[in-house]
Amino acid sequence: MPGAGGRGQSTAVPQDRPARPPVTRRVLAILAAFTPETPAMPLAEIARRAGLPPATAHRLVAELTRWGALERDERGVYRIGLRLWEVGALAPRGLGLREAAMPFLEDLYEATHENVQLAVLDGLEVVYLERISGRDAVHVFTRVGGRFDACATGVGLALLAHADRELQERAIAAPKLRRTPKTICDPGELRRVLADVRRTGVAISDGQVELVALSVAAPVFGPGDRAVAAVSVVVPSRERAALPLVPAVLAAARGISRALGAPRALRAPDSVRQSRPTP
Incomplete structure (x- = not known):
């Protein structure tokens, strides 16, 4: 008192x-x-x-x-x-996901000997959880634990395409840093690209970060069939460079999704089901 x-x-x-x-x-x-x-x-x-x-x-x-x-x-x-670093490694989106993904990332690297990456979405950025890089692979700016604009990267486009509508609209409306003449900055163009990723299951970012590099990425799904990560291969940019990589990237993403228990990855692909003879 x-x-x-x-x-x-x-x-x-x-x-x-x-x-x-x-x-x-x-x-x-x-x-x-x-x-x-x-x-x-x-x-x-x-x-x-x-x-x-x-x-x-x-x-x-x-x-x-x-x-x-x-x-x-x-x-x-x-x-x-x-x-x-020890404490950060306990983050559930990092530790378990990375352990499930590593065998498939290593297989993808052995098949390509190029930069192989695993990333998750955090707001309008991606955070890289793992990267395997070849000695002669094309230069990339990414690093484990690093962040990058989601809209400019293959992994970011793959994840944004399967994010909730509110986050997609935020990404479409947000101002973009034009890193190269190919960086997608127009809202309408980004909306069309995300729709194509949902339709094809794969994202291709050609020359958006560096004109010399091209990324092919696919989403990784978790137990609730929610996109929890994305895997990509980054190679030198040249005509038709993406096409040979698409099956390998899709197979790696599907393998990781299966290891995580995603229902969609446990079912046979549509192409397999359609090819089965009718009884």
Whole structure:
């Protein structure tokens, strides 16, 4: 109970003093300071990128380092630690899916000796869970754990085509970064492409990210026949390069879907059913 002299006084933070962000937000700002372009940096740079006072950054970085989320080398430079990788690997969309997919990804790589990728959809971006790359394969920008615009990639188109209608409309209406002259930026064109992917079961992204690269992708379905991932092969872009890859990519996607228990993958394909003789 306040004393007589404190009656009516407010204990709220003065309006001219900004409230400190929650500690979780400050910790996440520190982790978000690390990017593929800047995977290592000294404490001062971490504080600057996270927008934190040096003393606060020093305290939180020290705690994260003790726990193993960050690692510090002999020069005083920090990197993401293995403990954080261990925790991230427990994400159900990553661990079980990757384990089910690996045998089929390896088979697809042996059949093509090109870049083979597995990705999931997160909003309007794809996150890559696995990539197998040949020594002489065409250059790609993707990396395991990396993100990319869904509309510009084969895996992204394969997943968006089978996403819910609200997400599809968001993707169609959203502004696009034109990475090459072939990048799909027109809403009407993207709508037609997604319809073609649903009709054919395969997505082809030719020169949208780099003019020299072409991606052939197919969706992977889970137990509820919902598209949970996509598999792709990225090859040099040339005339009719996609056609020979379509059967192999569809077979890999179907194999992973079957391993995940997708009902549609447990049934015989339409072509097989139609070819059976009528009793």
